[in-house]
Amino acid sequence: MTETITQSIQDYLKHIYELNENGGSASTNDIAARLNIAPASVTGMLQKLSNAKPPLVIYKKHQGVTLTKNGEKAALEVIRHHRLLESFLVNTLGYSWDEVHLEADKLEHVISEDFEARMAEALGHPTRDPHGELIPTADLTMPLDKSRPLASLRTDETATVKRVSDDDPALLRHLHEIGVIPEVKVTVKNYSEFDGNITLQVAGRKSNVVLGTVITNQVFIEK
Amino acid sequence: MTETITQSIQDYLKHIYELNENGGSASTNDIAARLNIAPASVTGMLQKLSNAKPPLVIYKKHQGVTLTKNGEKAALEVIRHHRLLESFLVNTLGYSWDEVHLEADKLEHVISEDFEARMAEALGHPTRDPHGELIPTADLTMPLDKSRPLASLRTDETATVKRVSDDDPALLRHLHEIGVIPEVKVTVKNYSEFDGNITLQVAGRKSNVVLGTVITNQVFIEK
DNA sequence: AAAGTATTTTAGTCTTGCCTAAATTTTTTG
DNA sequence: CAAAAAATTTAGGCAAGACTAAAATACTTT
Ligand SMILES: [Mn+2]
Ligand SMILES: [Mn+2]
Ligand SMILES: [Mn+2]
Ligand SMILES: [Mn+2]
Numbered sequence: 001m002t003e004t005i006t007q008s009i010q011d012y013l014k015h016i017y018e019l020n021e022n023g024g025s026a027s028t029n030d031i032a033a034r035l036n037i038a039p040a041s042v043t044g045m046l047q048k049l050s051n052a053k054p055p056l057v058i059y060k061k062h063q064g065v066t067l068t069k070n071g072e073k074a075a076l077e078v079i080r081h082h083r084l085l086e087s088f089l090v091n092t093l094g095y096s097w098d099e100v101h102l103e104a105d106k107l108e109h110v111i112s113e114d115f116e117a118r119m120a121e122a123l124g125h126p127t128r129d130p131h132g133e134l135i136p137t138a139d140l141t142m143p144l145d146k147s148r149p150l151a152s153l154r155t156d157e158t159a160t161v162k163r164v165s166d167d168d169p170a171l172l173r174h175l176h177e178i179g180v181i182p183e184v185k186v187t188v189k190n191y192s193e194f195d196g197n198i199t200l201q202v203a204g205r206k207s208n209v210v211l212g213t214v215i216t217n218q219v220f221i222e223k
Numbered sequence: 224m225t226e227t228i229t230q231s232i233q234d235y236l237k238h239i240y241e242l243n244e245n246g247g248s249a250s251t252n253d254i255a256a257r258l259n260i261a262p263a264s265v266t267g268m269l270q271k272l273s274n275a276k277p278p279l280v281i282y283k284k285h286q287g288v289t290l291t292k293n294g295e296k297a298a299l300e301v302i303r304h305h306r307l308l309e310s311f312l313v314n315t316l317g318y319s320w321d322e323v324h325l326e327a328d329k330l331e332h333v334i335s336e337d338f339e340a341r342m343a344e345a346l347g348h349p350t351r352d353p354h355g356e357l358i359p360t361a362d363l364t365m366p367l368d369k370s371r372p373l374a375s376l377r378t379d380e381t382a383t384v385k386r387v388s389d390d391d392p393a394l395l396r397h398l399h400e401i402g403v404i405p406e407v408k409v410t411v412k413n414y415s416e417f418d419g420n421i422t423l424q425v426a427g428r429k430s431n432v433v434l435g436t437v438i439t440n441q442v443f444i445e446k
Numbered sequence: 447a448a449a450g451t452a453t454t455t456t457a458g459t460c461t462t463g464c465c466t467a468a469a470t471t472t473t474t475t476g
Numbered sequence: 477c478a479a480a481a482a483a484t485t486t487a488g489g490c491a492a493g494a495c496t497a498a499a500a501t502a503c504t505t506t
Binding site for chain 4: 447448451453459461467470471472473475
């Protein structure tokens with residue numbers, strides 16, 4: 001009697017996955033905040049998911065949750081849908097990178113595996129979405145992410161932008177404007193000890209830009 | 224306090240629209256059969272839809288339902304989504320015409336108006352879907368359908384196939400095989416009084432085909 | 447026109463997924 | 477380390493949308 005994975009459950013699993021990526025286990029409150037749902041409701045769902053057969057999360061009272069292998073597969077399935085969809089919308093329907101997130105958030109639960117496969121094929125089996133986020137493989141493995149925040153660079157260091165956080169459309173528009181997009185080379189011309197500001201030279205741009213930590217913590221680079 | 228039009232409601236309205244197209248009002252049982260839902264459940268929903276503000280259907284006990292203007296607009300919105308999606312899937316992802324229906328049935332409830340507009344643009348504002356069905360216009364008007372069943376043709380009459388019924392994938396594959404697809408010219412070489420069989424010459428095909436009424440009633444032509 | 451059949455409606459339940467208010471547990475702080 | 481604060485869970489409810497069984501209504505047939 002395998003648990004039916006509803007849209008709602010898919011959303012829980014997806015967000016738990018992302019929270020697990022950072023710290024260890026995902027807390028009730030964090031999940032609630034992300035899903036815009038009352039914490040009490042989250043507790044109820046966590047109990048349900050951990051009692052499912054097979055269990056989708058590991059849950060002990062007051063200690064947050066971790067995904068089981070099954071839960072992780074289900075999460076990666078949704079994340080693969082989401083990121084392929086974002087790529088597809090940009091490529092095929094001319095969406096800009098700040099417009100795709102909401103649309104993909106709805107479609108990700110609804111497309112068939114056939115649709116997924118056809119998108120991947122049409123896009124040439126991409127490894128990253130328009131924001132540079134890694135796309136889980138068809139067999140649901142998440143590639144290793146070697147990037148770190150731009151905020152961790154210091155004066156005279158050079159690196160390549162690999163991905164940017166995609167949940168704030170306004171930030172995305174701004175980054176696009178100043179040319180800070182995946183695969184672009186950047187050099188730190190100055191790092192300020194006091195406020196953490198980074199003066200950045202962006203390849204192909206005349207003038208440098210000064211970025212605060214709110215931004216430099218949402219841009220990820222590799223050297 | 225306008226009624227929220229859920230996915231479920233959209234499905235009811237869509238099928239009521241299609242039933243209204245044939246006979247007058249849609250019966251509880253017919254709606255139930257189409258939606259694969261118990262008749263008792265349908266009664267409940269019809270009451271709800273007729274009490275909505277504004278009402279989406281006109282309903283009197285034991286007399287079936289008709290859509291109001293508001294209900295019709297909502298239905299046409301979904302049907303436009305559905306048919307544009309079918310076209311889009313065929314054009315962009317290489318689906319064949321017998322594969323698109325199920326996928327479109329899920330996506331139709333989820334895409335944004337922006338998505339709809341972009342598809343229409345990308346497809347060059349088509350007026351018919353892959354099965355030849357008319358696509359409601361952007362301002363939600365259904366173009367007039369002048370076609371009639373192939374079954375109504377008699378010996379020596381010539382006509383153009385305009386559309387075919389799209390709910391049986393096996394029939395669609397068969398029709399494709401024998402070349403009976405929209406915009407193809409056909410001539411009735413013989414009509415049998417007894418069983419209604421039609422011997423059809425299909426433009427560009429060597430040998431004629433004999434079609435029974437099950438098929439000829441699901442193929443629509445214009446002279 | 448009465449009886450039988452088919453259709454539709456009513457009545458009563460169930461599941462999912464959410465909510466608020468109140469309790470409980472954990473963490474932080476003075 | 478005890479009190480205050482924050483986080484989490486329990487308890488009790490609600491709305492949507494489905495189901496089954498039984499009652500009511502409408503249609504057919506003799
Ligand atoms: Mn996204
Ligand atoms: Mn993304
Ligand atoms: Mn269809
Ligand atoms: Mn169609």
